[in-house]
Amino acid sequence: MIINHPLLGPRDSSEFYHLGDATLIDRPNREDVNAAEAFYEYLYVRDNPAGKYCELWYHEQGDRSWLVVTRDTTTHEISEVKLASDEARARGRSV
Amino acid sequence: MTQDMRLDGGLVDRSRTISFSWNGKTMQGYQGDTLAAALLANGVKLVGRSFKYHRPRGIFSAGSEEPNALVQLRKGAYQEPNTRATVAELFEGLEATSQNHKGTLEFDFLAMNDLASPFLSAGFYYKTFMWPRAFWEKVYEPFIRSAAGLGALSGETDPDVYDKGYLHCDVLVIGSGPAGLSAALAAGRSGAEVLLCDEDNVFGGRLNAETFKVGGTSGVEWARNAVAELEVMDNVRIMSRTTVYGAFDHGIYGALERKTDHLRSANGKPRNIAWKIYSGRAILCAGATERSIAFGNNDRPGVMLAGSVRAYANRWGVATGKSIAVFTNNDDGWRTASDLVEVGANVAAVIDSREIEPFMNIPGVSVTVGAGVCDTTGRKALKSVTLTTGQTLDVDCLAVAGGWSPNVHLTCHQRGRPSWREDIAAFVPGGDLPPGMSVAGAANGVYGTRACLVEGRAAANAAVKELGFTASRKGADKAEDEPANITAYWHVKESTKRAWVDLQNDVTTKDVKQAEQEGFRSVEHLKRYTTMGMATDQGKTANVLGLAIMAEARGKSIPETGTTIFRPPYSPVPFGALAGRSKGKDFQPYRITPSDKWARENGASFVETGPWLRAEWYVKGDEKGWRDSVDREVIETRKSVGICDVTTLGKIDIQGRDAAKLLNMAYANGFAKLPVGKTRYGIMLREDGICMDDGTTARLGENHFVMTTTTVNAVAIYRHLDFIRQCLYPDWDVHIMSVTDSWAQYAVAGPNSRNLLYKIVDEEFDLSNEAFPFMACADITICGGIPARLFRISFSGELAYEIAVPSRYGDSLIRILHKAGKEFNVVPYGLEALSVMRIEKGHAVASELTGQTTAQNLGMGRMISKKKDCIGNILSEREYMNSDEIWNLVGLQPVDKAMKLDGGSHFINKGDAPRMDTDLGWMTSVAYSPTLGHHIGLGFVKAGSSRMGDVIRAWDGVRKKDVEVEIVSAHFFDPDGERLRG
Known part of the structure; x- marks a missing residue:
């Protein structure tokens, strides 16, 4: 596969480490009400779509950016690649 | 042997004769021949035996689709089995042999399988070898293994690159x-x-x-x-x-x-x-790729694809028979007859399954339309074919044109x-x-x-x-479109004999029909039940034919029946090519430590840890075995001073106003309040509360930390920190950098370590216990201004330091330390002595941090902060993880002190049978302790913390051992830590 890195352009997927579901960005906090339940949901309850899926990839053999890659699990078509830090900010993780 | 079957013409270079051998017999061919072309030129018909029935087989095609002519090339370590003779280019001195027969190719003892064929039909494995169950391992499997497979490997290492x-x-x-x-x-x-x-x-x-x-x-x-x-x-x-x-x-x-x-x-x-x-x-x-037509005994040597017969004549100037008949269901088959006549080969007849007007008039060739071939004769070479009309033709080659896929x-x-x-x-x-x-x-x-x-x-x-280029306006060159009409015709129903569909896997029309009758109707089931389309040719000449017969048996159309999925590779790819240069020592890159050269000069032997080569021990004098060296290194270090290269531990430089926040989030214990100039031990959890890694982190400045990780987890922890930094807290002001390779780091351990360091550390730095106590760290200079970092940390349990210098000084520093330490009888110690000393101290490493164990299992549950948010602390609070029933890390020593302990042993109570439900845990680490004079071990024991002094059994079903052990504290040596604080 080829991942179109937002800063570096097209790179072979062998340069990357694949982590999984990009919902890992949405980590709850210890202070949340029902934190135990929230962490259980966060860590163990995932969708497994046949189709578009947002995943975290790490450009380990490159610039060490975490990326959010939207990949179709049935065709491997990659429709969008974003820097995970931008995505985290967009999801309200600025502190 | 002369090339009797060679015609005029062709693209081979007749000025360059090539000698080769076939089953030990020397033959000649020409430059440009394939092995198959040269064998046919020499009149060789029989080239192999079929997979299951060991039927005599000949060359079937002229390309990579070949199902029959699998041969062995070359000798010794260069031996190469299962090569298709049709794509092997001829070279001077090529040695080729046939394969898959016991005895000679001509008299194969396994040909008796052919007589047993009624019992070897599709699915016979599943039916025959089902019972009795006990027969599987001792009788059936060895039998199948000896009979199965095609060519043989040399068993030697492939010398090629x-x-x-x-x-x-x-x-x-x-x-x-x-x-x-x-x-x-x-x-x-x-x-x-x-x-x-x-x-x-x-x-x-x-x-x-x-x-x-x-x-x-x-x-x-x-x-x-x-x-x-x-x-x-x-x-x-x-x-x-x-x-x-x-x-x-x-x-x-x-x-x-x-x-x-x-x-x-x-x-x-x-x-x-x-x-x-x-x-x-x-x-x-x-x-x-051309395909065949199924008819009785259509697998005899001499039955070939029509397009291939034509290729041998036109490209290689070889007649595939002295008298050739063509059996076709399409226009293209006729071209084989006309081309053969053109180059002077003898064509006896064209048989077209279609009721058509003769397609072309070829002088001297008899034409039969609306008929088929229903049987053949000739065991090791085709002798005759019988038509559905009852007519028999004496031919030694039948060119079959079943259409192109x-x-x-x-x-x-x-x-x-x-x-x-x-x-x-x-x-x-x-x-x-x-x-x-x-x-x-x-x-x-x-x-x-x-x-x-x-x-x-x-x-x-x-x-x-x-792609944004401008296409050239130049048109295509002129040519004719040759007629290519076809009327589908798959198998000759009048045939009563076995008709082959897949030559390579010995699948007949009967097998396909049987699969249908027994319910294996989906093409994917058909493939697996009959093995049709498997092995080196992947059914290139067989699949469509088999499908058509299945469709017919089911009374459905071919599209309704479907096809199997094609997967890579299109044709076989040697494993050697996929491995490339990544084999043996070069399987992956390896890293050497800064003291590697010095260690080699001083009798070290090496062991791989992660990507690193580390010294495991140093042989001195006439030491006979590794234990002699390791015991000495431990004793001398504890007596005076020892030095060990610990560069391989991961080092991550962490800087920024939010550096302490990052550490506080990554580590389960607190780091925000760590004073500048101090080092702290930390444990990291995964989000699920399982222990991920441990190590020490030093605070060199208000906004500057250096973290160490275990050697094997260096990469994963760096990635994890970047995850926290980029994905969870993108606006924190913190940057990280891997500096593992930038610093050479040595542990200097033992009662004389401070005295040794005094000799190299520059005067202005006070190393006294008061000025530089246990867990202190500092930027210093040594040897008159060389920058260095000093950490007072100890893995051995001794008064100990780790000293780091920029990597370029690493070789120099190991030499200076040993020179300076001479008066204290300093010793180098390797990974094994390091391990012995850490087991004596009860320190956990990867054997204990297995990815299944928690901080609670390791006896460090109380370190997990409940005051701050950090990775893993919420889920580590789950009920079971904190119950009294969990495994606890404990020390174990043999009741009979002479007994050896073994890692991987399972613990059971005395009197219990070793079963899953009586299992109490397992031994994670063992060593002979030269300090204590007997074997010691670490292990996880269910509720072990409350069983101090109990005697249980360390049972090892693999090594057949059963040793009584006493549960003791994991801190075997200096449990109060007086030595390391001294």
């Missing part, structure tokens, strides 16, 4: 027949970067096997001219002997180049290269499904091609030469336009 490579192009053209060459020319003329690959050793594809005219000259000549034009284009690269074997995601293709297979010796050059090709667009011009394989590598075209009785590429791929020529079901040239050009022009 293989390589991997990467290529980039705008347009990849796969195949160099008329469509492929036309596509490559058009794409090349547009200025695009073009890569043209062909599996053959010459370009031109079928043009080399036919007598077609192209552009006013012979097809062969036209192909040569096209290649000459491509060769001078700077933007075009052409590769022969290169099979594109797989279509992968995003325009990536896999290709195997056979670089030196055609030479007697590779002379150190790579035998094969596995290429990874990145393409903008790909044009598949892979041509088509487009080579759609690569169009299906991303789950694309081909579609059926009734008019040409073939599967053509479906609509769902891999992105960026187009198909042209026979691979697309287009069989006329003119149409192939036009379609190849059109596909290339479309591709280059999509």
Whole structure:
């Protein structure tokens, strides 16, 4: 596969480490009400779509950016690649 | 032996005679021959035995689709089994032998399997070897293993070199027949970067096997001219002997180049290269493969594909028989007869299954229409064929033309499904091609030469336009479209004898029908039940035929019956090529420590830890075994001072105003309040509360920390910190950098370590216990101004330091430390002594942090902060993880002090049988403690913390051992830590 890195352009997927579901960005906090339940949901309850899926990839053999890659699990078509830090900010993780 | 079957003409170089041997017999061929062509020229009919029934078999085809002629090439370590004689190029001195027979090829003892064939039909494994169950391991499996398989491996290490490579192009053209060459020319003329690959050793594809005219000259000549034009284009690269074997995601293709297979010796050059090709667009011009027709005894040596018979005559100047008959269901079969007559071969008859007017008038050839061949005779070579009309023809070669199947394989590598075209009785590429791929020529079901040239050009022009190039206006060269009408005809129903569908796997029409009757009706089930379409040829000549027969048996159409999925590789790829240079020592890169050179000079032996080579112990004097060295290193270190290279531990430099926040989030224990100039031990959890890693982190400044990780987790922890930094807290002001390689780091341990360091640390730095206590750290200078970092940390339990200098000083520092330490009898110690000392202290390493164990298991549950948010602390609070029933890390010592302990032993109570439900835990680490004078161990014992002093059994079912052990504290040595604080 080829991942179109937002800063570096097209790179072979062998340069990357694949982590999984990009919902890992949405980590709850210890202070949340029902934190135990929230962490259980966060860590163990995932969708497994046949189709578009947002995943975290790490450009380990490159610039060490975490990326959010939207990949179709049935065709491997990659429709969008974003820097995970931008995505985290967009999801309200600025502190 | 003379080449009796050689005709005039052909493309071989008759001025260059080549000697080779077949089963020990010396023969001659010409430069340009394949082994198959040369064997046929020498009148060799029988070349192998079939897989299951050991039936005599001959050469069936002239290309990579060959199911029968699998042979062994070369000798000794170079031996290469299962090579298709039809693609093996002849070279001087080639030694080839037949395979898959017991006894000689002519008298194969396993031919008795053929008599037992009624018992060996489809699914016989599943039915026969079901019972009694106990027979499986002792009787059935050894029997099947001895009978199964084709060629044999030498058992020696492959001495050849293989390589991997990467290529980039705008347009990849796969195949160099008329469509492929036309596509490559058009794409090349547009200025695009073009890569043209062909599996053959010459370009031109079928043009080399036919007598077609192209552009006013012979097809062969036209192909040569096209290649000459491509060769001078700077933007075009052409590769022969290169099979594109797989279509992968995003325009990536896999290709195997056979670089030196055609030479007697590779002379150190790579035998094969596995290429990874990145393409903008790909044009598949892979041509088509002819298939057979099923009729009684259609597997005899001499029954061949008609297009191949024609290829042997036209390209190699070889007659495949003294008297040849053609059996066809289509127009193309007739061309075999006319071409053969043209080159002077003897054609006895054409039998066409269609009720048609004779298609052409070929002098001297009898024609029968509306008939088929229903049986043959001749055990080791064809003698006669019998027609459905009852007529018998004495022929030694039968050319069968069952129609052509487009080579759609690569169009299906991303789950694309081909579609059926009734008019040409073939599967053509479906609509769902891999992105960026187009198909042209026979691979697309287009069989006329003119149409192939036009379609190849059109596909290339479309591709280059999509990439932003301007297509060349030059038109395709002129040619004719040859007639190619066909009426589907799959098997001769009048036949009463066994009729083969898949020659390589000995699958007959009866097996296919039986699969249908027994419910294995889906094509995927048919394949697995009968093995049709498996092994080296992947059913290239068989699949469509088998499908058609299944469709007929089910009373359904072929499209309703479906096809199996084609997967890479298109043709076999040697494992050696896939491995490339990554074998043995070079399997992966290895890293050496800064003291590597010094260690080699001083008797070290080495062990791999992660990617590193670390000294495991240093042999001194006449020490006989490793235990002598390790025991001495431990005793001397605890007595005076020892030095160990600990550079391999991961080091991560962490800086920024939010550096402490990052550490507080990553570690389960608190780091925010760690004072500058201090080091702290920390444990990291995964989000699920399982222990991930441990190590020490030093605070060198308000906003500057240096973290150490375990050697094996260095990469994973760095990635984890970056995850927290980028994905969870993108606006924290903190940056990290791996500095593992930047600093050479040595542990200096033992009661004299401070005295030793006094000799090299610059005067202004006070190392006294008061000024530089346990867990202190500082930037210092040594040896008159060399920058260094000093940490007062201890893994050995001794008064100890770790000293780090920029890597370039690493070799120098190890020498200076040993020189300075001479007066204290300093010793180097290796990884094994380090391990002994950490077991004596009860420190956990990867054997204890297994990815299954929690901080609570390790006795460090109380370290997990509940005051702050950090990775893993919430889920570590789950009820079971905190119950009294969990495993606890404890020390274990043998009741009989003379007994040895073994890692991996399981613990059970005295009197219990060793079972899952009585299992109490397992031994994680063991060592002989020279300090205590007996073996000691660490292990996890269920509720072990409350069982101090209990005696249990360490049971080892693998080594057949059973030792009574006492549960003790994991801190065997200096439990109060007086030594390390001294």
